[in-house]
Each structure stands twice: as C-alpha cells, then as structure tokens.
Amino acid sequence: MTSQVSSPAEQxxxxxxxxxxxxxxxxxxxxxxxxxxxFAGDSGDGMQLTGDRFTxxxxxxxxxxSTLPNFPAEIRAPAGTLxxxxxxxxxxxxxxxxxxxxxxxxxxxxxxxxxKANVGDLPRGAEIIVNTDEFTRRAMAKVGYDTSxxxxxxxxxxxxxxxxLTTLTLEALKESGLPRRDAERSKNMFALGLLSWMYxxxxxxxxxxxRAKFAKKPDIAEANIAAFRAGWNFGETTEDFAVxxxxxxxxxxxxxxxxxxxxxxxxxxxxxxxxxxxxDLPLFxxxxxxxxxxxxxxxxxxxxxxxxxxxxxxxEIAGIGAALGAAFGGSLAVTTTSGPGVALKxxxxxxxxxxxxxxxxxxxxxxxxSTGLPTKTEQADLLQAMYGRNxxxxxxVVAPRTPADCFDAALEAARIALAYRTPVFxxxxxxxxxxxxxxRIPELEELPDLTVQFAQGxxxxxxxxxxAFWPYKRDPHTLARPWAIPGTPGLEHRIGxxxxxxxxxxxxxxxxxxxxxxxxxxxxxxxxxxxxxxxxDPDGARTLVLGWGSTYGPITAAVRRIRKEGGHIAQxxxxxxxxxxxxxxxxxxxxxxxxxxxxNLGQLATLIRAKYLIDARSYNQxxxxxxxxxxxxxxxxxxxxx
Numbered sequence: 001m002t003s004q005v006s007s008p009a010e011q012x013x014x015x016x017x018x019x020x021x022x023x024x025x026x027x028x029x030x031x032x033x034x035x036x037x038x039f040a041g042d043s044g045d046g047m048q049l050t051g052d053r054f055t056x057x058x059x060x061x062x063x064x065x066s067t068l069p070n071f072p073a074e075i076r077a078p079a080g081t082l083x084x085x086x087x088x089x090x091x092x093x094x095x096x097x098x099x100x101x102x103x104x105x106x107x108x109x110x111x112x113x114x115x116k117a118n119v120g121d122l123p124r125g126a127e128i129i130v131n132t133d134e135f136t137r138r139a140m141a142k143v144g145y146d147t148s149x150x151x152x153x154x155x156x157x158x159x160x161x162x163x164x165l166t167t168l169t170l171e172a173l174k175e176s177g178l179p180r181r182d183a184e185r186s187k188n189m190f191a192l193g194l195l196s197w198m199y200x201x202x203x204x205x206x207x208x209x210x211r212a213k214f215a216k217k218p219d220i221a222e223a224n225i226a227a228f229r230a231g232w233n234f235g236e237t238t239e240d241f242a243v244x245x246x247x248x249x250x251x252x253x254x255x256x257x258x259x260x261x262x263x264x265x266x267x268x269x270x271x272x273x274x275x276x277x278x279x280d281l282p283l284f285x286x287x288x289x290x291x292x293x294x295x296x297x298x299x300x301x302x303x304x305x306x307x308x309x310x311x312x313x314x315x316e317i318a319g320i321g322a323a324l325g326a327a328f329g330g331s332l333a334v335t336t337t338s339g340p341g342v343a344l345k346x347x348x349x350x351x352x353x354x355x356x357x358x359x360x361x362x363x364x365x366x367x368x369x370s371t372g373l374p375t376k377t378e379q380a381d382l383l384q385a386m387y388g389r390n391x392x393x394x395x396x397v398v399a400p401r402t403p404a405d406c407f408d409a410a411l412e413a414a415r416i417a418l419a420y421r422t423p424v425f426x427x428x429x430x431x432x433x434x435x436x437x438x439x440r441i442p443e444l445e446e447l448p449d450l451t452v453q454f455a456q457g458x459x460x461x462x463x464x465x466x467x468a469f470w471p472y473k474r475d476p477h478t479l480a481r482p483w484a485i486p487g488t489p490g491l492e493h494r495i496g497x498x499x500x501x502x503x504x505x506x507x508x509x510x511x512x513x514x515x516x517x518x519x520x521x522x523x524x525x526x527x528x529x530x531x532x533x534x535x536x537d538p539d540g541a542r543t544l545v546l547g548w549g550s551t552y553g554p555i556t557a558a559v560r561r562i563r564k565e566g567g568h569i570a571q572x573x574x575x576x577x578x579x580x581x582x583x584x585x586x587x588x589x590x591x592x593x594x595x596x597x598x599x600n601l602g603q604l605a606t607l608i609r610a611k612y613l614i615d616a617r618s619y620n621q622x623x624x625x626x627x628x629x630x631x632x633x634x635x636x637x638x639x640x641x642x
Contacts, residue, residue, distance in 0.1 A: 027236075028243045034093035035199065035247055036101035039191070040118050041110030041131075042079050043072050043086040046188035051088025053192055053209060055436060057201040058092045059261030062249030065092040066553065068100035068626070069434045073291070073374040080134075080142050085117040094248040098553040098560075100435065102628040108191055110134065110165070113143045124157045129194070131187070133166035161240050165190055172230035176223045186227035193231025199245050203232065255440065262439040264403035264432035265292070268362065269299040271410025273306050276332045278411070279418055279450035282307040284331040286323035288316045291374040292430040293336045293364040316344035320361070324348055327357040328495065330454065330485040332414060336362040339381045340370065342388065349423055350389040351497045353521065356472075356481050358417035358424075360410075361385075361395075365429040367624045376624025377430035379549055380600040385425040386578055386607070392518045394525040396420070397577040399427040401552035404439035406432060409575065411448060418452050420528055421480040427577070429599075431550045431626045455482035455491055460503070469493065471505040479524035526579050533581040537570035539563075543640045544591040546616070548574040548604055550626065551597050557629035558636055567640055577604070585612045595619055595639045597632055 037054070039047045048069055058065050068089040077084030091101035106127045109115040111134035122128070135148055149155055150162060169187040176183060189210075196203055207225050214221035235241050262270075276283035287297045289312065301310040309331075313319035320335040327333035337345060342363050352359045365381045367373025385397050396416050400409035406428055417424040458467035459482060471493035472481050484491040493505050501508035502516055535544070536559075547555045552573050559571045572587060574580070588594055588608065594616045596605040602618035609616055619635050621627055 027241070029200075029246055030243050031246045031248070033095060033247065034091065034097065035106065035245065036089065036091045036104045037106045037108070037195065037199075038087055038089040038104040038118060038121075039108045039110075039188075040085055040087040040114035041108075041188070042113070043074070043077050043084050044079065045086070045110045046185070047071075047086045047088050047110070050188045050192045051090055053206050054195060054201065055090055056209070056261055057196065057203070057205055058090065059259075059438060060202055060205055062251050062259075063092040063247055064095065064097050064250040064253050064438060065090060065261070065436070066097055066100045067091075067434075067436045068431070070625075071375050080111055080113050080139050082113050082117050082143055085113050087114070087118060092247060094250050094253075096250070096253040098557045099626070099629055102630050106195075108195065110187070110191070112140045112145055112149075115149060116143045116145065119149075119155075119158075122158060125159065127159045127161065128155065129161045129163055129191070131165040131191075132162045133164045163194070163234075163240070168230065168234060169227050172227055173223050176219065176226065178219065178223055182220070183223060186224050189224045189227040190231035190234070193228040193233075194235045194241075195231075196228075197232045197235030197244060198241065199247060203228070254438065257440040259438045259440050261436050262404055262407075263295075263434060263436040264400070264406040264428055265295040265364070265434070266299055267404055267439060268400075268406035268410050268426075268428060268433075269296045271407035272296075272300065272332075272334055272360070272414070273303055273308060274407070274447055275411050275414035275450060276307065278447050279332055279414065279452060281330065281332040281452070282309065283334065284308075284323060284326035285310045285334045285336065286313055286319040286321070286326065287311070287334075287336045288313050288319045288341065290316075290338045290341050292366055292433045293338050293341075293362065295433065296336045296362065296364075316341040317348065320345040320348040320359075324352050324355070324357065324359055327352070327359050328355070328486065330483070332360075332418070333358065334360040334362060336364070338364050338366045338374075339368045339372070339384065342381060342384055346389050349395065350391065350393045352423040353389070353393040353395060354497050354499070355495055356421045356521070357483070358414075358421055360413050360417055360424055360426060362426045362428070364433045365427060367430075367622070373624045375430065377550070377626060378599050378622060378624065379427075379429055379551070380603065380622065381427060382548075382577065382600065382603040383606070385427055392522065394522050395423050395425055395578065396525055396528055397425040397427060399549040399575060399577055400432060401547075401549060401573055401575065403432050403435050403437050407439065407442075411450075412575070415448060415450055416528055418450055419480065420478050420524055421483060422525065425578075427549060429550050452483065455484040455488065457490060470503045472500055473503050474520070479520060479527065528576075528579055530576040530579060530581055532583045533572050533574065533587055535570055535572045535587055539568040541568040541570040541640075542592040543568075543595065543636070544570045544572060544588070544593070545595045545597065545636055545639075546572050546574065546588075546604075546608070547597055548577060551599065554627035554629050554632050555597060558627075558632035561629060561633045562636060562640070567637065569636060569640060574604075577607075580611070585614075588612055588614045588616075593617060593639050593642065595636060597621075597627060597635070599626070 071086040169190045173183040323333040323335040367376040367378040398413045400406040413424045413426040460470040597619040605616040605618040
C-alpha cells in the first residue's frame with residue numbers, strides 16, 4: 001500500500017494529545033501521538049499475519065511506524081509453552097520515530113504463555129487484552145501459573161480486558177459451516193478487528209487481502225472476514241472498551257513523495273533489481289535457503305520479467321559457485337545467506353577476490369555461533385566479513401541502517417562491486433530483515449548510473465608491436481581489471497585460484513609478483529571512493545557515539561532523549577566498514593570519549609582501536625534482541641558524566 005505526504009517536520013515525544021466527546025450515546029475518542037502494540041500467542045495463532053495486517057493498514061493511513069517481529073526458530077514449537085510464543089510489536093505515531101519502542105502500551109495475549117512471556121515488558125498502567133478461553137488449569141500449569149493471573153491480583157497494575165476471543169469467534173462463525181477447528185483459527189482476525197476499531201485503522205485493505213490470500217478457499221476467506229468484522233463490532237458495542245484512540249497521520253514528518261510500508265529483505269531485493277536495471281545487466285541469484293535471508297530468494301524469484309534468474313542450489317557452496325560463474329559470464333551476481341552460510345562460502349569468496357570479479361555477498365546476520373539463534377538478531381559477523389578467508393583477501397563491507405535503507409545499501413554495494421571488480425559484503429541482520437517502516441519510492445532519475453563497459457578488444461601492445469589482451473591490466477584510477485565476457489573473440493584468458501602474473505594473467509609463482517598482487521588488491525579496496533563520515537553535533541559535545549548497521553534507530557532515539565534533557569552528545573553512523581571513510585580518524589580524535597554500541601562483543605570497537613589507536617569504549621549486547629533506547633540513553637549518560 002502507498003500513501004502520499006507533503007512536507008517535513010518533527011514533533012516532540014508524548015502520549016495523550018487530546019480527548020474529544022462524540023455524539024450522545026457514542027464512545028469517547030482519545031487522541032494520542034504514538035502507540036506501541038504487541039500481539040502475542042502460539043506460533044500457530046497467526047500473530048505475524050495479524051501484526052503484518054495491522055501494520056499495512058497503519059502504513060496506508062499515513063503513520064510513521066517501526067516493527068519488531070519475534071518468533072521461535074522451530075517450525076511448530078510445542079503449543080502453549082514459553083519457547084513457542086510468537087510476537088509482533090508495532091510502534092506507530094503522528095511524527096518521526098526510529099524504533100519499535102521499548103515497552104508496549106497494549107499487549108494482546110492469546111494464551112497464558114503469551115501473557116507470562118511478555119507481561120514483564122509492560123509499563124504500569126498498560127492495557128492487556130487477554131483471551132480468557134485459553135486460561136484453563138492445564139494451560140496455566142504448563143507455564144508455571146499456580147493460580148490464574150486474571151484472578152490473583154498480579155495484574156492489578158494494568159488495565160485488563162478479559163475477552164473470550166475463541167468463544168466469540170465461534171459464535172460469529174456458527175453459520176459458516178466450518179468445522180470447529182477451522183473456525184477457531186480465525187480468532188486472530190477477531191483480535192485484529194477489535195484492535196482496528198480501538199485505533200481507527202482502515203479495514204478495506206485487510207478484507208481485500210483475505211479474499212486474495214484465500215482465493216482458492218472462499219469459505220475460509222469469508223470466515224476470516226466475518227471474524228474480523230465481528231471483532232470490530234464487539235469493540236463498538238461492548239461496555240468493556242469505553243474509549244477508542246486516534247493517532248493522526250504523520251504526513252508532515254517526511255519529505256514529499258509516494259510511500260509504502262517495506263521490510264528490510266523486501267527493500268534489499270528491490271535494491272538488487274534496481275541495481276541490475278541501472279547497470280543494464282541481468283541479475284543472477286545463487287542461493288541456499290537459510291533464515292533470515294530466504295525471503296530475498298522468494299521475492300527475487302517473482303521478477304523474471306526484469307531479467308532476474310534465481311537458482312536454489314543444493315548447498316551454500318554450490319550457490320556461491322553458481323553466482324561467481326554468472327559474474328564471469330557478465331551478470332550482476334548475488335548470493336544470499338546468514339552467518340553459517342558465510343563460513344561455507346569463504347573459499348569461493350577468496351576465489352572471487354583472486355579472480356577480481358564483481359559479486360555481492362549478502363549476509364543477513366543472526367545469533368551464533370553455529371546454528372545459534374536462527375530467528376534472533378546479532379551483529380557478530382563483522383570480523384568474519386573482514387577476515388574470514390585464507391590469505392590476504394580484502395573485501396569491501398557495506399551495512400544498511402534501517403529496513404528502508406537496505407534498498408540504498410544494495411545499490412551502493414553494487415556500485416562498488418561493478419566499478420572496482422571485487423566481491424562486496426552487504427551486512428544486514430534479522431532485525432532489519434524482518435522489521436518494516438515507511439519507504440519513499442524513489443524517482444527513476446534519482447537512481448545512480450551503474451553501467452559498465454565490458455572489454456571489447458586488445459588493451460596492450462607488446463614489445464614486438466603486437467596487439468594483445470591482458471586480463472590483469474588495470475584502470476589507473478580504480479585499479480580494476482577488465483571484465484571480458486566469455487566468447488568475445490580474441491579475449492580468451494585464464495581463470496582460477498592460482499596466483500596470476502600482473503598484467504598478463506599467466507600463472508605465476510614469482511615471490512615479487514605475489515607480493516605486488518597482494519598489495520595491489522589491498523590498495524584497490526583501500527582506494528574505494530566512499531563519502532566522508534557525517535557527524536551530528538549541534539552543541540560541540542565532547543562525547544561521540546559511533547554505530548553501524550541496525551543500531552542506528554536505538555542510538556538516534558537515545559541521543560534525542562539525552563539532548564531533550566539538556567545533555568550534549570555527538571552521533572555518527574558508519575555505512576562503509578571497509579574501507580572506512582577517509583576522515584574517520586580525524587573525527588574520532590576530535591572527541592574525548594568515543595562509545596561504540598554493538599550487538600556483539602565489540603568487533604567494530606576492536607577495528608577502531610587497532611587502526612586509529614583510539615580507546616573506543618564498547619557497549620555490547622548479544623541477547624538476540626535489538627537495543628532499547630532507554631537502555632542506551634542510560635549508558636551514554638554515564639559516558640558523558642565520566
């Protein structure tokens with residue numbers, strides 16, 4: 001869905017904006033400037049679908065938003081257990097926001113496990129909508145409740161709305177003819193209808209979506225729509241919900257343009273397609289399915305009309321091998337994976353370094369090591385991307401900072417790969433991949449020109465005056481070698497992983513030549529043209545917070561809190577991690593204290609200390625979840641006060 005906005009602005013945080021009384025007999029409507037909602041239930045309760053539909057309608061309404069899906073790694077975790085809880089958090093507002101929010105204002109708990117797993121995150125006074133039908137003695141005992149939390153006073157600090165969601169859904173569908181089990185599955189749509197009423201969300205898009213999703217099962221589609229409408233009507237008529245809420249459009253928070261809601265993986269896939277079109281090259285993806293990168297393969301497989309070819313290989317090694325072969329053949333070649341897959345691809349990445357061919361290695365990072373936490377987020381592959389190959393095998397590294405920014409990061413990674421004839425790492429992570437936010441659809445003329453010139457004929461004159469093609473004769477500005485398409489007459493040349501002689505590309509074991517080639521490949525990466533680092537420092541602060549990747553949202557939100565309270569702090573965020581921006585050392589030396597928050601044990605901080613001899617202070621978290629703004633703000637205040 002898309003929406004139009006007209007002009008930029010920013011508003012302060014807050015909660016209740018105003019309250020208005022409606023016509024006699026109608027319910028009150030309270031205006032808010034932002035809300036954080038979390039849907040939680042079993043992984044089979046459809047919480048991700050529910051959250052996604054609420055998000056889509058919120059985007060079409062024009063709110064700014066940020067989401068945090070959180071689900072088990074198991075395909076079907078044991079029902080009613082804490083490990084089986086799936087949740088979806090959405091933060092939406094009438095102004096610019098940066099994170100999914102620290103603490104939900106509203107929790108929809110579909111069973112006792114969902115309540116127990118999430119109630120600790122709620123602030124006092126938060127609303128809890130709970131499906132009372134699931135609070136049986138057996139279900140409560142399964143998660144350690146000796147008494148019902150709905151009756152023992154443990155929830156007295158919250159606004160609890162007990163709703164028999166299952167019973168009400170079955171009642172709404174009693175004429176549908178569906179078996180009880182199928183009818184019960186629609187209770188998530190009842191909950192969605194209720195929340196849509198509470199927050200005045202549009203409904204037409206959800207009904208269209210359900211009819212399209214279940215087009216081959218119209219009875220299921222109509223049952224879900226009936227449950228959705230019943231939930232809306234329940235909110236309208238029940239006395240338990242005396243107030244509904246309005247969160248105005250954030251139309252003034254963004255530059256003019258056409259916007260749509262987009263996840264990081266979808267934005268990245270679109271960025272790859274756009275890069276191939278701007279380069280006028282076919283796009284080839286060689287990939288093996290792995291969480292959380294698989295969505296890119298799924299999406300790109302839909303776009304054959306744009307010259308996209310997708311190959312689902314039998315393993316990670318075959319996937320990157322096919323991609324490297326496509327690069328040799330003249331395609332914009334991509335392989336997608338997560339951390340364990342990068343380990344398997346490392347030898348072929350080294351081969352791409354030696355062959356000096358453009359190749360995009362997209363790593364959607366997740367918790368490790370080994371299988372680790374497949375559905376949780378982490379930033380712990382940075383050093384693997386930098387050094388995880390045998391020999392001296394430098395590779396540029398680019399990292400997006402928000403879900404929508406994955407589009408631009410894909411274009412930038414493609415620019416570097418094509419211009420400098422090198423594999424490039426694109427480091428996203430699970431938080432960006434699955435999270436979503438509004439994205440302004442760019443105009444065609446805003447996209448960079450990525451066209452490349454293939455070698456067409458001889459490029460060297462030998463000592464005897466003969467014309468020859470030297471596959472390793474370099475561009476003096478980029479140090480890139482020619483890209484010669486197989487089958488071009490007269491441009492036959494050797495390929496392979498054995499060291500090449502400078503210029504001729506002949507196999508060479510000469511020590512001096514190897515030293516020269518190693519240093520030249522390093523110089524090529526070191527000389528990549530990247531923009532200078534921009535610093536946000538309005539007050540002449542003495543403390544700098546430096547981030548990379550998905551920490552941008554929480555860091556920026558924390559910086560805003562500190563400045564709102566009168567504190568002075570500077571902020572900078574890295575997109576290019578290899579090579580670093582040329583002014584990074586100068587920037588770092590301009591501050592007394594440099595704090596580097598990372599979702600690892602200090603990998604960027606290690607690189608900063610080694611390269612610039614700066615005593616960067618690490619602030620680390622590796623619990624599978626993104627930073628909270630409040631948590632970061634507290635840590636940064638300590639750094640300022642030291």
